[in-house]
Amino acid sequence: MSEKFLWGSATAAYQCEGGWNEDGKGPSVWDTFCHSPANTTGITGDVSCDFYHHYAEDIRMMAESGQNTFRFSISWPRIVPKEDRIVNEAGLAFYDRVLDECEKYGIVPNVTLVHYDLPEYIGQKGGWCYEGIADEFAYYAAVVFQHYGERIPLYVTINEPNHNAYCDYCVGNYPPNHKNDLQSYAHCLYNMDVCNAKAIREFREMGFKNSQIGIVQGCGPATSLQDTPEYREAVKYCDYFCNFGILDPAIKGYFEPELLEAVKARGIDLSFMKDEDLEIIKNNTVDFLGQNIYSRLIVKPNESGITAFTVNNAGNNDGTCKTARETRAIAGWFESDRDTDTRLNKWGREIYPKCAYNTLMLRKERYGNIPIYVTENGHGCYDVPDENGYVEDDDRIAFLNDYIGWILKAKEDGVNVKGYYCWSTMDLYSWINGYKKRYGLVRVDYEDGLLRRIPKKSYYWYRDFITEHKDV
Numbered sequence: 001m002s003e004k005f006l007w008g009s010a011t012a013a014y015q016c017e018g019g020w021n022e023d024g025k026g027p028s029v030w031d032t033f034c035h036s037p038a039n040t041t042g043i044t045g046d047v048s049c050d051f052y053h054h055y056a057e058d059i060r061m062m063a064e065s066g067q068n069t070f071r072f073s074i075s076w077p078r079i080v081p082k083e084d085r086i087v088n089e090a091g092l093a094f095y096d097r098v099l100d101e102c103e104k105y106g107i108v109p110n111v112t113l114v115h116y117d118l119p120e121y122i123g124q125k126g127g128w129c130y131e132g133i134a135d136e137f138a139y140y141a142a143v144v145f146q147h148y149g150e151r152i153p154l155y156v157t158i159n160e161p162n163h164n165a166y167c168d169y170c171v172g173n174y175p176p177n178h179k180n181d182l183q184s185y186a187h188c189l190y191n192m193d194v195c196n197a198k199a200i201r202e203f204r205e206m207g208f209k210n211s212q213i214g215i216v217q218g219c220g221p222a223t224s225l226q227d228t229p230e231y232r233e234a235v236k237y238c239d240y241f242c243n244f245g246i247l248d249p250a251i252k253g254y255f256e257p258e259l260l261e262a263v264k265a266r267g268i269d270l271s272f273m274k275d276e277d278l279e280i281i282k283n284n285t286v287d288f289l290g291q292n293i294y295s296r297l298i299v300k301p302n303e304s305g306i307t308a309f310t311v312n313n314a315g316n317n318d319g320t321c322k323t324a325r326e327t328r329a330i331a332g333w334f335e336s337d338r339d340t341d342t343r344l345n346k347w348g349r350e351i352y353p354k355c356a357y358n359t360l361m362l363r364k365e366r367y368g369n370i371p372i373y374v375t376e377n378g379h380g381c382y383d384v385p386d387e388n389g390y391v392e393d394d395d396r397i398a399f400l401n402d403y404i405g406w407i408l409k410a411k412e413d414g415v416n417v418k419g420y421y422c423w424s425t426m427d428l429y430s431w432i433n434g435y436k437k438r439y440g441l442v443r444v445d446y447e448d449g450l451l452r453r454i455p456k457k458s459y460y461w462y463r464d465f466i467t468e469h470k471d472v
């Protein structure tokens with residue numbers, strides 16, 4: 001792989017592929033959830049923007065805007081559809097076609113093994129809390145490594161373990177929809193740590209010389225608006241909760257004893273931890289960190305005595321969510337704080353470009369010179385097209401310009417940043433938010449029956465930005 005800075009954009013299988021039951025694909029937990037009454041919106045990823053059939057066009061458009069890398073995920077149930085572990089050759093062939101297109105244009109693939117969409121047969125057995133999940137994941141990972149080998153120079157094991165576990169077991173908006181279940185949250189994160197390490201063990205056994213493997217983290221380090229001992233404690237506990245339980249084992253190969261003590265002191269039973277797993281974790285750490293960057297995680301001491309988690313998925317239809325918030329609170333540990341001087345997006349998420357810089361600098365402080373790819377960064381909007389479907393998304397351009405500016409500053413200041421991926425390549429399904437919350441550089445017309453792709457103003461802006469910053 002060339003040492004050039006990577007400029008690209010990102011997608012995920014369930015969010016863009018469609019073809020949910022085509023060519024031997026098995027159901028994922030998201031297929032099952034979206035088809036069930038628990039999905040009160042009735043909106044699914046069954047078709048989405050149909051990347052399954054439009055991939056050639058999408059990758060061509062990426063290349064035409066100067067992007068030299070593409071982050072996407074493989075659908076695990078497309079490759080291993082059933083419990084019998086029989087590999088679906090048609091599933092493998094689909095991603096071969098995607099990789100062919102990438103190669104045609106010199107686009108470096110950055111490929112995630114699982115981006116939320118566990119196979120349903122794993123979901124039935126307890127999903128991320130199923131005790132056999134790490135062996136199933138390692139089996140699937142080995143199939144992928146064996147088949148694609150060094151055609152894929154950058155592999156990612158799991159997308160956003162923290163956010164996935166958080167939505168599954170704390171907020172309850174993602175399947176299996178548990179609320180405030182901290183015991184399962186801890187178990188889920190631990191199993192993800194083991195999944196990551198066991199997949200990396202398979203990867204190392206392949207002896208690749210030109211491929212690397214990493215993990216993608218969903219949030220930045222916690223921060224606070226005041227610097228007192230109490231506020232510093234709140235920050236520490238939030239980092240235990242959101243960051244260190246994943247990143248320490250993945251990057252350093254161990255859990256901080258203080259973290260484990262703090263978790264036990266909350267009454268969480270850690271008897272699921274096993275010495276043999278800890279040994280595998282110790283010996284199988286990542287080559288790089290993928291860091292998604294959206295906003296700050298601001299916390300203060302928990303004054304409410306409440307444990308509660310909220311997100312705002314309500315913005316699907318009405319655009320009235322200007323003040324709704326994403327909050328998290330754990331009694332005795334921390335709760336969310338709000339800086340009233342900053343702007344929120346329509347889903348109540350703070351827009352604070354400098355968080356990109358702070359995140360990267362703090363990662364370097366804790367994890368040294370590890371290579372970092374900014375694997376997602378983007379702005380969800382209710383885009384308004386003109387009569388030709390063209391979107392003048394100046395707000396998105398300003399967002400990207402400001403965030404990227406801080407990322408490049410962190411690079412100048414010594415962080416080993418090696419690439420940047422805008423979320424998302426084209427409009428796609430936004431989990432519980434459906435299709436009205438759009439992130440794409442390219443608009444998808446969901447109404448015209450053709451799923452026509454129309455580049456937005458941000459697409460052209462990004463093309464010019466890349467040209468000017470090719471050699472950063």
Ligand code: BG6
Nearest residue numbers: 012159160163218380430431437
């Ligand atoms: C990241 C996920 O957390 O944020 C993506 O990896 C997701 O899959 C993106 O789409 C934006 O979040 P949302 O909920 O607004 O689509």
